[in-house]
Amino acid sequence: MHIALYRRLLLFLPRTLRRDFGEPMVAAFREDLTKARAYRSVLAIPRFWFSMIGDFLSTMLSEFAPQERPPTNRSEPREKERMIVPGILRDLRYGLRSLARAKGFTTLAVLIVTLGIGANATIFSISRALLWQAPPLVADPSGLVRMTRANEYTQSGSLMYPDYQHYRIANSVFDGLMAWNGYDRAVSMSLRGDIETVRLTTVSDNYFDVLGVPMAIGRDFLPEEDRVPGDGAVAVLSYGVWSRVFGADSAVIGTRIMLNGHPFTVIGVAPKRFAGVSPIETSPDIWAPLNMTGTLSNAGDGMLTRVEGEVYNWLNAVGRLRQGVTIEMARADLEGLAGYLAENFAAWNEGQSVRMTKHIGYTPSDHSTAMTIARLLISVAALVMTVSAVNIALILLARGSTKNHEISVRMALGAGRGLIVRQLLVESAILGVVGAVAGFFVSIWTTGPVTRLLPTNVDLDIHSGLPVLIYSLILGVSVVVLFGTIPALRSTSMESGARTTASRQRSLGRSGLVVAQMALSLVIVAGAILFTQSLRNARSVDLGFETDNRLVVAFNLRSHGYAADDVPTFLTSVLERVRSLPGVNGVSSTRMVPFEGNWGSSFTVPGVNPPEGSESFSAGFNAVGPDYFDVMRTPLLTGRGITARDVGNTEPVIVVNETLANQIWGTTDVIGRTITWRDRAWNVVGLSKDGTYYDLGEDPQAQVVIPVMQEPQTGIGLIVASEGEPTGLSRSITDIIHAVDPNIAITWTRTLTDVFNEEIGRYRVAATMVGIFGAVGVLLAAVGLYGVLSFLVSQRQREIGVRMALGASSRRVAGHVVNSGIRVATIGIVIGLLAALAGARLAASFLFGVQARDPLAFLAAAILLGGVAALASAIPARRAAQVDPMTSIRADT
């Protein structure tokens, strides 16, 4: 790995040097590596790399700078050349040369910029893909805008079908306004008896047209195919389904397929890599016209019309702006149309307005996964960048001091201040460019692994392309130049008389920077500790049910023409067969999957008055199959669970949870009591422990569980408890369901562990990302403190020498250095603690079971940083203790 990396580095050297000496250089590298390994010290390999990178940088810089000594026989032309080389080029050469000379400084500076830029470029690539990248294959994305419904409650609402039609027909700003169903669904696709479950989205006829996506083969939808509800049974396949299911056979055009039992004709295949508008949110396998939405879901066509009392907002819309129309003009036009709707259809559209956004690839909601993650990542990356910028300022300041002598000589010889400042700036710019390019390459290697840390439902296609390189360069150069300016200005403003004050100011400035750095690092480290803690809490929380070795298989029977009364027969036979599968410990069914919540419903209780102001009680309901509480391992406190005997013709029974029992009856002694729901009396036969229904850490929720056989539901899932890892069972379970009815589409199959991991995804992202960046921050802070103290020691060699000559022990001198390090660090830590306390609120949505201002986390962060500061001080302190008084005093005279 080391050698491969070194070979990569060599690619940056001039071709001729590589051609003639590349192999010997690698061989020499290998021998040095072997020696470094023989040292058996943890620091051996880092030290080795530090010196190799230093060697590489100084080689590269001097290869691209001209030779200091005029080559043989060429001194005459070179004089002339110097006259015509523009000043800035000379600065560049001078800068390269002086950087090549200061090997240690250059290496350190480049490494710091590389770390900072690497972290930022990685985050930039990911955020760009999350938020700004246009969906693949869409033509001229800059002409597209996403249109959402805005009102008092939301800025990113979806649209009703009649409203969409109104906007589409009456606007005068779009070449086309298309819409698609924001709720894509799993449908069963059958083809010559084979059943396949696919994800389908219904779209307006002009969907592909507005996006500018041409078909791979065949055609897209015609306007008349999306006119009459139920009359447009045509479908466009994704390239993936076409190759997977149809073997990429072009004879597929005109084929009839059954979707949820309805015949459709395939008219086209979308191009490869086209994944719809929001690949982050959904990526469909099949597209059908909007007017088929009701048919496909067997739900009737209510969604396509205005139905009194029902509000269906289900459409996402994207428009292509007409030539010369700006987004503001479009907004003005559509707001006028929204005003008309609000006035004439007030029941549905009160206070309605519209919002337009440029980036169409995700729902522009503040709470979308993409936004939340991106916001966290960007803030952390910004913190790391600030830490490295401060670091840069520190070491440039130190270098400025060592260059003072050179600068005063040059100024004495008549060099103008402007010239010298320019040269220093050019030096910074070179550092910025080299570090930025290196950071860019680092980000190419890190983006992949970091992306895999994101929650599983975010599937990104990330390229670190030119924009990332440009971003790195701009950030790198501007940070280094900006932070290089201060030392440059300071170096030149110094006059001989002002020397002492200037040096005091500089040392104050340096301490200030170390303080800032310590403070920032403390914020990051405290965050990392908090997030790790909350991830641990989230993992170990008592959910009220078991997640290990549990598989959920979800399907919707209504889409396949089942009525509620058909469900018990179907379910009983499926449950029976699944139970007899080898490796299955138990199986039941459930209407609601954990973390999907319960469905809210209201009921009355004989003899108990409902809460003031309402006529009934409300609670979350779930309908489950026999043995549900056993399979989920939800503890029953008293009574029994739902059994196979609780069927249609037996007495209606329910199991309630503790919260409900306490809320209604104020006791947990509730067996035998009844509630009235849907005009029937339901008998409480069991009391269960509270579970987690919606979110981790939710307030206790009241729940009523009914037997699915007594109140059949068409949308159900199987929940299977298995012997070991359950994913292997999903094939046989699907086969069993299809053996009972081949037309049923499996909506999804997942283990509860996966469902749970997705639920805690945000905590995991926060913990790992902030953890990684926290480590980078601490490393940088240590380097900064170490650098400043080493510099201090080397500057004060003479003073230390004098002290020791006058009798100070080495121990005392070392103690002095460590003390000054710790003092600066302590101030930084205290400020950091205050800043972290103030900023803690921002982290709250990523925290679970731990206070944003958890004193333990802050204490741990402070101790950790204090330890690092002590370590970073120890090495310069040892050096100070080893100062030989005689040498140091003599050296300075």
Add this chain to the structure above:
Amino acid sequence: MPGYRHSTDQFLPLKPRVLLMLLALLEDQRHGYALKEDIAARSGGRVLLGPGTLYRTIRDLLRDGLIEETESDLDPADDDERRRYYRISDLGRSVVAAEARRLESLVEIVRGEKLIP
């Protein structure tokens, strides 16, 4: 006399690593990595050349004609055939001598000031 200086003078003063490298080659021919080790030993560990600096210096010296590449006279069987050997050229010898004279005159000045015995 512009353009008419003695050809060895244009190389002076020699950088420490160049002088050390030429001194090492005065003894015997050496391959690249052996040069690096020799230089480290001669300088008491103060001049440590990384691969880049090592071969960049070798390249420059070859170009200026101070050293030459040579066929190894060792038994090729027990030697790594990728290794190239270098020896000092006549010009290189003169340059070392010129540098030594330059240093000697410096030493004389310092001695005249009675800073060293």
